[in-house]
Amino acid sequence: MNALLSLLDRMGLGTPGQMKVLAGPMLIMMILSMMVLPLAPFILDLLFTFNIALSIMILMVSMFAQKPLDFSAFPAVLLFSTLLRLSLNVASTRVVLLEGHNGGDAAGKVIEAFGQFLVGGNFAVGLVVFSILVIINFMVITKGAGRIAEVGARFTLDAMPGKQMAIDADLNAGLIGEDQARERRREVAEESDFFGSMDGASKFVRGDAVAGLVIMVVNIIGGLIIGVGQHGLSMDEAARTYTLLTIGDGLVAQIPSLVISTAAGVMVSRVNTNEDVGQQMIGQLFMSSQVLWLAAGVMGLLGLVPGMPNLVFIFFTVMLGALAWWAGRRERQEGEASAQEQAPAPAAAVQEVSEASWDDVRLVEPLAMEVGHRLIAMVDVRQGGELLSRIKGVRRKYAQDIGFLPPVVHIRDNLELGPNHYVISLKGAEVGRGEAYPGRWLAINPGKVSGKLPGVATTEPAFGLAAVWIEPDTREQAQVYGYTVVDTATVITTHLNHLMSRHASQLLGRSEVSKLLEKLGPQDGGLVEEVVPALVSQGTLQRILHTLLDEEVSIRDLRSILEALAEHAPRTQDPAELTAMVRVALGRAITQYWFGAERVLRVIGLEAQLEQVLMQALGNGNALEPGLADTLMQHAESAVTAQDAQGDPCVLVVGHSLRPLLSRFLRRRFKHLAVLSQAEIPDDRELRVTRMIGGRAA
Known part of the structure; x- marks a missing residue:
């Protein structure tokens, strides 16, 4: 034993949680062993009883599951339970044929009980009962469950693209986060896998029903041959003994099979709600007083027909009438409660006209x-x-x-x-x-x-x-x-x-700026006090943030913004120059926004001669001659159109001093064009000019 534990430790299976890994392989090996190795009658009794208990557990879990994925292991459980029943049939057949001539309990007490007690020891009755069970299981339950699983799998697969798009839409709208979206996608995939597996697993149950019927015929014929030929029994005695044992063996396997088939039907036919099957049935069958009153009336009329079992019909009439009265009272109470919630507040019959007040002033909503x-x-x-x-x-x-x-x-x-x-x-x-x-x-x-x-x-x-x-x-x-x-x-x-x-800039008011500073205060209170209002006023900070938002720059990194202001504000108070310095500090985030993780940045460039002309205009007070402005706009339009057609981001990269001028001028017409300075591009990114304003593409 110690050697076995030592071996399990070396395999990494020493703890109970790790031993779960061996549960599946050990179960398969046990099932295969039962088909090959002879089993004592007492062991057969234990295993048949376990099989019945397992089928009942499976049915209860399927009844209390609120959605199919609550029992996602059901297809695998269906496979293992089917293999277990078939292996028990093989093991019990061996015992019946070898020891059946010794008496009814030769194959165990369970088989004897099903053969004697349930069918009264009459093999003709047993054959009829067994045949009925097989017909119910094969032609009704498994066929219906298989069809529902097939249709469910088809519709689930067809609905997958729509569900994925709905998840993406909720994610883009901000209703859910990345983790919730990932969980929903996993549920959609699992639901598809579940119905697909159920479509195939339902075939196991149908095959099990057919196999039970074949095994019964083989056992009866084999028992007659062995009983008469080998053990010298008379034909009547051999038929009675082996037929009862075979029927008991078939019933003890078919009843759990019928229970598990019912569980399969419950799993695939239920509708996804927050209630289990029992709650759905009670809530939808016995909650309408009109339905119950009509049912009670019909039962009462049938109870008055001569020759009918009047007492039974009257009993159910009284029961349904009581349920209808209770449901009607519940509906009235719910209606009164709903009416009280929706009733308007009482108003005075005569309202005195009051003087106008500041309460009558309606402020503009942002x-x-x-x-x-x-x-x-x-x-x-x-x-x-x-x-x-x-x-x-x-x-x-x-x-x-x-x-x-x-x-x-x-x-x-x-x-x-x-x-x-x-x-x-x-x-x-x-x-x-x-x-x-x-x-x-x-x-x-x-x-x-x-x-x-x-x-x-x-x-x-x-x-x-x-x-x-x-x-x-x-x-x-x-x-x-x-x-x-x-x-x-x-x-x-x-x-x-x-x-x-x-x-965005019009939505950012003074109160929002104050709350941003308050939010940063607990983490970097010293930085906030150093910058606002010591170096820049809150109004100047607001103008800088407005300029960033107008150019689609996020202001989430308020710490870097304040650090840049702390460095450059002592030298200048011009909001435009401070904004340019802040953009350089946020350069990596700006580049990430427009290009993602791409290392090579495909951008629009500015022709050298045109850049010199613009630099001269910058020295003349940012005034562009009308002819130069028209030429610049025409070249920019062709470059932006070509960049859009190529599928690249519309980003123009220019010198640091030219960026504010060109951004104000070009973004009036091209809202989706971003103008970045060369100083804002991180050193680990490579620029590749694909279109040139004022010249040809590089």
């Missing part, structure tokens, strides 16, 4: 959204609207990406808008509007699609792409054609997030 009447349900949580939760996720993700918490989005209805229209306003002024259709999906054309879709043609509100509002049943066809399909709430929140990013 960020607001107005919706048409058909979109009201999307913002009403009581009607299942999820737009509010999506917007909360957008604000959370915005705070994580941009670096400050945007204002709360105030939503109200506006009957003057079109029924499907919405308007997004910033500080009382409209900054964007769109159209949305609840219950439909927006199929966005990314540029390469293989077909046209029926629906309402429109334009995607955030990025201006061609799109079509389609019905839900056209969604899969749209994905096959190559469209990007998103739901209505995602369309609105994506538009909102895009506008918030474009106008």
Whole structure:
């Protein structure tokens, strides 16, 4: 024993947790051994009893599972339990044929009990009962469960792309994090694997039923031959002895098989809810008072028919009537509670007109959204609207990406808008509007699609792409054609997030700057006190942050921003020069934002002669001659168009002193063009100029 433990320790299997690794191989070896090695009747009794207990446990787990993945090991358990029953059939057949002539208990007490007690010792009754069990198992339960598993696997596989896109949409909208998205993707993959495995595992049970029938015939014929030919029994005695033993053996295997088949049917036929099968059945069968009253009335009428067992029908009529009365009282109580919650607060019959006060002044909301009447349900949580939760996720993700918490989005209805229209306003002024259709999906054309879709043609509100509002049943066809399909709430929140990013500087007020400094205070309080307001005022800091946000630079790294100001603010107080120094400090993050982890940066460059002309203009007070400005704009447009067509980021890299001038001038027309200085590029990145403004591509 010590030697065995020492060997297990050397194999890394010395602890109970590590011994679980051997559970599967040991079980398979035991099952295979049972098929080859002879077993004593007492061991057969133990194993048959264990098989019955195992089947009951499997059924109970399947009944209490709230979704299929709660019992994801079921296909493997089904395989092992089927192999266990077949190995027991082989072991019991050996004992029956070898020792059956010695009496009914030759193959163990369990087989004798099933052969004598359950069928009354009558082999004809046993054959009928066994045949009925096989028919029920083979033609009803396993066939239905197999079909449901097959259809479930097909629909699960078909729904996988849509589920993956929904997860990506929730992730992009900020409703979930990376860990939650990874967990949901894993659940989708596991669900697909489960139904695929169940589709194949259901064949084990059907094969087991057929094998049980074949084994019974072989045992009866073999028993007659052995009993008469080898042991000198009469034909009647051999038939009675071996048939009863065979029937007992078949029943003791078929009953657990029937139980596990039922468990398989429960697993694949249930609907995913937060309730187990029992709660679903009780909640949906016995909770409607109208259904119960009608059932009680029908049972009562049947109970009045002459010749019927009146007492039994009257008993169930009374039971159903009592349940109907209880369900009706519960429904009335729930209705009264709901009415109390929705009842408006009592108002005075006569209200005295009061003087105007400061309470009547309505301040402009920093960020607001107005919706048409058909979109009201999307913002009403009581009607299942999820737009509010999506917007909360957008604000959370915005705070994580941009670096400050945007204002709360105030939503109200506006009957003057079109029924499907919405308007997004910033500080009382409209900054964007769109159209949305609840219950439909927006199929966005990314540029390469293989077909046209029926629906309402429109334009995607955030990025201006061609799109079509389609019905839900056209969604899969749209994905096959190559469209990007998103739901209505995602369309609105994506538009909102895009506008918030474009106008980020207008959302950053003095209170937000103060809260940013307070948040940094516990970690770098000395740095905050050194810079604000000792070296730069809070107003100057706010102007610097505004300039960074206007050029799509995140302000999450507030520590590096303050450190750069602490270094350069003693020499200058010009916000433009300080912003340039801050950008150099944030150069690695800026480069990461536009190019990711790429080492070679494919950028737009500036022709040397044009750069000299611009440097002269910079010395003349940043004034560009009209002819030079037109030429610069034309060359920039062709370079940006070529860069877009090539699929590279639209980034222009120029000298450090020219960057502010060109950024202000070019970004008025090219919103997606970024202008970086050479000083902002980290040393471990390599520049490769693919397009040249004022010259040819390098």
